[in-house]
Amino acid sequence: MNKNSKAAEVSMENLLRIFTVPEAPGSTLSRLEHDISANLAGFLQDHIVAEETDLVKIERDFSDTLIPEAPVYVSEQAQFLLDKVVAQSVHTSSPSFVGHMTSALPYFMIPLSKIMIALNQNLVKTETSKAFTPLERQVLGMLHRLVYDQPTEFYERWLHDSHRHLGAFCSGGTVANITALWAARNRAFGPDGAFPGITRAGVFAAMRHYGCEGMAVLVSERGHYSLSKAADVLGIGRDQIVAVETDGHNRIRPDALQAKIRQLQQQHIRPFALVGVAGTTETGNIDPLDKLADIAEEHGIHFHVDGAWGGPTLFSDRYRARLKGIERADSVTIDAHKQLYVPMGVGLVLFRDSSVLKSIEHHAQYIIRQGSKDLGSATLEGSRPGMAMLVHSALKIIGRRxxxxxxxxxxxxxxxxxxxxxxxxxxxxxxxxxxxxxxxxxxxxxxxxxxxxxxxxxxxxxxxxxxxxxxxxxxxxxxxxxxxxxxxxxxxxxxxxxxxxxxxxxxxxxxxxxxxxxxxxxxxxxxxxxxxxxxxxxxxxxxxxxxxxxx
Amino acid sequence: MNKNSKAAEVSMENLLRIFTVPEAPGSTLSRLEHDISANLAGFLQDHIVAEETDLVKIERDFSDTLIPEAPVYVSEQAQFLLDKVVAQSVHTSSPSFVGHMTSALPYFMIPLSKIMIALNQNLVKTETSKAFTPLERQVLGMLHRLVYDQPTEFYERWLHDSHRHLGAFCSGGTVANITALWAARNRAFGPDGAFPGITRAGVFAAMRHYGCEGMAVLVSERGHYSLSKAADVLGIGRDQIVAVETDGHNRIRPDALQAKIRQLQQQHIRPFALVGVAGTTETGNIDPLDKLADIAEEHGIHFHVDGAWGGPTLFSDRYRARLKGIERADSVTIDAHKQLYVPMGVGLVLFRDSSVLKSIEHHAQYIIRQGSKDLGSATLEGSRPGMAMLVHSALKIIGRRxxxxxxxxxxxxxxxxxxxxxxxxxxxxxxxxxxxxxxxxxxxxxxxxxxxxxxxxxxxxxxxxxxxxxxxxxxxxxxxxxxxxxxxxxxxxxxxxxxxxxxxxxxxxxxxxxxxxxxxxxxxxxxxxxxxxxxxxxxxxxxxxxxxxxx
Structure with missing residues (x-):
């Protein structure tokens, strides 16, 4: 135990108190909460130290690895967080913080997040999420419609169908991209006669069965680093992310792409996915998506669009045409914690064909049983929070316009x-x-x-x-x-x-x-x-x- | 737009208001927030409908896939959430909800979560998280010490070293397990002479280089379904999760395990990882971890312990001996949103040897550069919220005892x-x-x-x-x-x-x-x-x- 901390008495009675007795209105924590509600910008302005402290110096406050034997008072921890964590955090919502993809949040996100945390639902299954399950499916439907604009009947038919998935919620764009490539990989090397498919047999058996010397993913040299991470995770190999040359505007060159495809084919390497970038991370440029859709179609390649950043441009009457062709993508990644103005920790991937995610489906005995509506059957993650509630609210309260x-x-x-x-x-x-x-x-x-x-x-x-x-x-x-x-x-x-x-x-x-x-x-x-x-x-x-x- | 909604006027001025003007103290949302702070259990009791409504009926309230053109008032959305979402959510914190791994949350988690959301840090890099980076490393160190109990000098040396990682924070146990097996796979089939390693070359080339007919992961038939999902994702194949027979107490049988290893070796299939379960999901049993450590050591296999549920038993003076052998594991998964009593969305994986995670490291030009302290260089996910703050607070406020x-x-x-x-x-x-x-x-x-x-x-x-x-x-x-x-x-x-x-x-x-x-x-x-x-x-x-x- 830290010598300077006052120790609270350890007893089951005291422990139960922290589960049942609210923070007193005058407590440090309640005051912080109140200040945030009353004036978030002011709170951040007042408490975050503007001038940068050397990280090595900050580390000194976070160097004790002993978990204290006896409890520390909530007020003491709150004061510590205020002095050492809040003070040394980054003012990501400042109007002059224009270097990364973070922004101010709409005010309503703060109380809504609190409600979400208090409900503590787990979206992996309906038994721990009930209404949150159809809510999440609805949000997937809303964004699917934004991208693919299918007729109303399509959504009436598939939105809540337990055997279909219009997409998957994830903790962020990286997992969304991995999920897209995972599904694409599993579809490209699926069951075939006695071969049970790559899902069950793995990459090695799949390459042998299909007589390939390898597989590859095509993307411009400006593609996000998560794609190369995905290639590593998925057993494809980082070197099999084939970086295609870009033009003077950081957009993939279709001629260079075609040349790469020919080259791979000659080497008996199967390019099973092509990724178009809709908003490169570094420069915000958009690949010629329509042209990429043509090429993917010509070669029977899964066409994924990484719209983690740029996807929400589809909301714009004036600029949505810049994403022309995205509606032909087999899958699209959009990050909600970027241009949907939702707090950190939520991205999603949408699939034009609602049966594609079946290629990654999995089941267990006690949850996500066959035929259940449990969302966990088609996500990379297991337990997940109810962030869909925040996206739903943002879409409603901000609206398309x-x-x-x-x-x-x-x-x-x-x-x-x-x-x-x-x-x-x-x-x-x-x-x-x-x-x-x-x-x-x-x-x-x-x-x-x-x-x-x-x-x-x-x-x-x-x-x-x-x-x-x-x-x-x-x-x-x-x-x-x-x-x-x-x-x-x-x-x-x-x-x-x-x-x-x-x-x-x-x-x-x-x-x-x-x-x-x-x-x-x-x-x-x-x-x-x-x-x-x-x-x-x-x-x-x-x-x-x-x-x-x-x- | 929904016919029944009042539309707020769409103008940039009105939009700016939602980013700058707090919810009025008398607003629906503020009232909900206040009620949660004052009496969470009462709020949930009053607002969640106990008797179950058929899911198909609930779905009707979540079937509109058109994003409204014009904004809906915050108060209207708040009322909708209260009537349709909160009312039809699951009372996961109820004392009689004893079917899944959810619990009541300590009260202090609610205001702390609000602070975390308001700060909206992104842990992928120090430029968007500053103090949260050493904070997260400290929490990893605290739990590493709980499991591995290395000398103080070990933590002084490695805790904040930019080239080492005592573990990784994740959105949950599934990603933690995937991360452990990913690192194990990459280490088992690493660079060798001209072969650049599985990370770059992929599974197919790795099997050929190492002259294997496949690779496998050993786990008892009571292992969590996330392991078979991991095998799919990682290109190993679900069938290569070799389910070892259990005894009458749902614990892996060491003799059956040895037999399986021999069998795999005869087939030239390399079992690169052995998973011990510390708290089976269905029955809470613990594999004989010490014995498993012996076997893993004998065969040079990565030994991972899935302690998503049972890991925190290490806190107990009375029962920690039941996990004997866990300190010999190469990696251990612990879910913070389970028995650490933190809200949904945080698990972690710890590595005894702080250099193991180097096998999954990745870098980019604008963040997670070589030598930076950016945590994103060794996580499966990219952008991540500052949940470490909640784990830190729980460890301090609840304390070891x-x-x-x-x-x-x-x-x-x-x-x-x-x-x-x-x-x-x-x-x-x-x-x-x-x-x-x-x-x-x-x-x-x-x-x-x-x-x-x-x-x-x-x-x-x-x-x-x-x-x-x-x-x-x-x-x-x-x-x-x-x-x-x-x-x-x-x-x-x-x-x-x-x-x-x-x-x-x-x-x-x-x-x-x-x-x-x-x-x-x-x-x-x-x-x-x-x-x-x-x-x-x-x-x-x-x-x-x-x-x-x-x-």
Whole structure:
């Protein structure tokens, strides 16, 4: 036990109290709760320390691995959480936190989540979830309809059918992508005569039965890392995620794709799935989905669309056409904790054909029995919370037109910000936004001029220096704690596909404004000024000075 | 849009309000929240309809798949949730809901969950979770120490090391088990000379490289269904989950295990993992873990213990010896949303050797970079919520001795209940509790006498009738809504391993008492009386009457 903690007395009576007696209205925990309800933004603003503390220092508060013998008072733990956890958490809902795919949450999510937690349902089976089971199926139906727009009769027929599944709820997009590829794999190498199918026999027996030298998944080189993780998990192998070249806009090249398919076929490797990206994680670009659907159809390949980020663009009257072809996908991933504005921990995968998920079905004696409506029979996870209630509420309370506005707001703001960057002498737009994500970097006009003139070798040297400087600016800005952009590495055509580090901005928080983005840029400029003595900046000046001098 | 809903006006201004303006104190949602805080048990009691409604009828309220064009008011949605979702949910925290692995939650979990949701951290990376990252590592360390009890220096050295992982947080035990077998598989068929390892090359190439005819996982026939799901997902194949025979106490038979290993070796199939069950889902029995550790060591097999249910027995001074040998496991699954009393959605897997999880590590350019402390580099899932905060708080507030009492309370109550059943003439204890799970069924004394006398064929007929009656009693009791036991099928020795249906009782809710359990039995008796006209009961009377008549 921690020497500084007061120990509560350990008795069964005291233990029962924590299960039966509510927190007193004046307790630390009740006060925190009240403050969150009354003014969430204020609570976060007041309690999260803006300036970054070194992680190694934070770790000191989380280094004791002994579980205390005697209980610690709730109030003491609440104070600890406030001082050490809340204070050192990340203000993900801040309007100037534009570096990752997190946003402010609608207020109603907080009390609704509390109700969900209090009910503590388990969606694996109806016996521990009852109405939550049809509720979850309804949400799957609503999003299935958004993507596939089948006639009403289709939904009347299949929505609650115990033998069919319009999709599966998951803890997030990664599990959704794994589920899609799992089902696709099991369908592609299904039962055949005496062969019981890959589900029962495994990958090795399946390859032998089908006379393949291997199997592969095709995706652009900008595909999400979860796909390569999926290939590992599913026994396909990471190297069998065949990365297809992209064009200057980070979109898969159909000609390169066809060439890869031919090459695999010659090697007797079966490409059983093609993944189209609808919103690349790094740049928000969208693959030519309609064209990919044609190619998948031509070769009889499962066509999956990873719309974890971009899927909700379908809500937008103005921009949904950018996803044209998604309705031809065999499966689609959408993350609810991204652009559906639901708290962390819920993604889903939809299947056009409601029988595809049968390929992963499993049963047990005490639950998810054959013919039951238990949702656990067709999910990768077992026990799962009732997050569907939050998605249901968001779809109802924000509504189709509300989401359309939120989507449009982000895309329009990204376009304006990109336009603004292009007018600036000391910044360079690296990837223009197709959705609400863009990348840029700091490059003084003089250096831009040099980069256009010099040979490949010097260009690389300068770009490497700029990458290091970009990294320094990004980290410094994060440490100041006023704004946050993320960084990634891209290989733009204009630099002969040499990798450069860039700032990445994701605009999905409705509280973010043009003025906030201007402040982000202003602060980055100030940081550059403060870096006058930085070795990379000095070297950059030297190198470009040399380059500018008559050779 | 639903004709009956009032539509809120759609404008960006109104949308921004839901992100910035708290629910008014008098609103429906605020009232619900207040009621939950003031008296959770009362709230659930008042709002959940006890008597079961047919699922098909409930489905009617969840059949509309059109996302409304215009927003629905928060108050309207709150009322809908109260009337249709809360009312028709399952009272999983009721003291008489003893059929599944759900329990009442400690009160402090509700406000703490609210804080967690409000912070909306993403544990995939430190940039969106900061203090939550060391916090999660600390919790992994605490539970690692509970299981493995390494010296303090071990934890000081490795707890926060970016290249090591004492375990992984997951959404639940299924993902934990998959993660353990995934890591075991990748280690067993790792890089070797020019072969890049199964991670990159996949199962097919790995089997060829290592000259195997397949791979297998060994587990008792009472292993959880998630293992067969894991075998499917991981490309091993469900049939390669080799189910080893159990003894009369549902524990794996070491002799049968050794025989299976020999058999697999002769077939050139490599058993790369052995799973010991610490708390079978259906009967709560524990495999002889120490013996299994010996066998795994002898054959160089990864030894995983599925302690999703029983793991926390380690807290108990009195009963922890029942898990002897668990400290020799290579990996251990524990579900936090079971006996750690944390809300739904968190399990974890621990690894004795902190380098094992390196076999599943993955990286990307914008997050989980090499050498970063981002937890996402070694988890199956990507984005994940900050549930570690809840586990941390439970460990602190309940404390080691508190958990010990909770565990002892359940095990002792199960023993008393089993003793009670054994004194009853009309019930039969089918599996005695080793932990806090037991199974039994209704069998009148006269029928028990007959079952002991008759030949195998008639015994089966009678047992099949009893199974149907057990099912009817269980469903009827569930429908009445006063109490809930689950049911499963077991193959006890005393009936020559013929499968029978039994009631299953799980005793982990500290609010459950002996009196509540007596009421469960009393109600089952009343149901039997009410079933006098039931065809199965009539047939049972006829059959046993014939058997009793002099032959």
């Amino acid at each position: 509300g989401y359309s506005m939120l989507i449009d707001n982000g895309i329009d703001m990204a376009a304006r910000f990109a336009g603004r960057i292009e007018t600036l002498e000391d910044f360079e737009l690296v990837s223009a936004p197709e959705l609400n994500i863009l990348t840029y970097r700091w490059v003084p006009a003089s250096v831009q001029a040099v980069l256009r003139e010099v040979d490949d070798d010097l260009q690389r040297q300068i770009n490497d220096l700029l990458s290091r400087i970009t990294r320094t600016i990004q980290k410094t800005q994060r440490e100041h704690g006023k704004a946050f952009v993320s960084r990634t590495r891209l290989t733009p055509d204009r630099y002969n596909r040499h990798a450069i580090t860039v700032f990445r901005v994701v605009l999905a928080n409705p509280l973010t404004t043009d003025a906030v983005l201007q402040q982000v840029i202003d602060e980055q400029r100030e940081i550059v000024v403060s870096l006058a003595d930085n070795a990379d900046i000095i070297e950059l000046n030297r190198l470009t000075g040399v380059a500018l001098a008559p050779g | 508190g958990y010990s009492m909770l565990i002892d309370n359940g095990i002792d109550m199960a023993a008393r209940f089993a003793g009670r059943i054994e004194t009853l003439e009309d019930f039969e204890l089918v599996s005695a509790p080793e932990l806090n799970i037991l199974t039994y069924r209704w069998v009148p004394a006269s029928v028990q006498a007959v079952l002991r006398e008759v030949d195998d064929d008639l015994q089966r007929q009678i047992n099949d009738l009893l199974s149907r009656i057990t099912r009817t009693i269980q469903k009827t009791q569930r429908e009445h809504g006063k109490a809930f036991v689950s049911r499963t099928r077991l193959t006890p020795d005393r009936y020559n391993r013929h499968a029978i249906t039994v009631f299953r009782v799980v005793l982990a809710n500290p609010l459950t008492t002996d009196a509540v359990l007596q009421q469960v039995i009393d109600e089952q008796r009343e149901i039997v009386v009410s079933l006098a006209d039931n065809a199965d009961i009539i047939e049972l009377n006829r059959l046993t009457g014939v058997a009793l008549a002099p032959g």
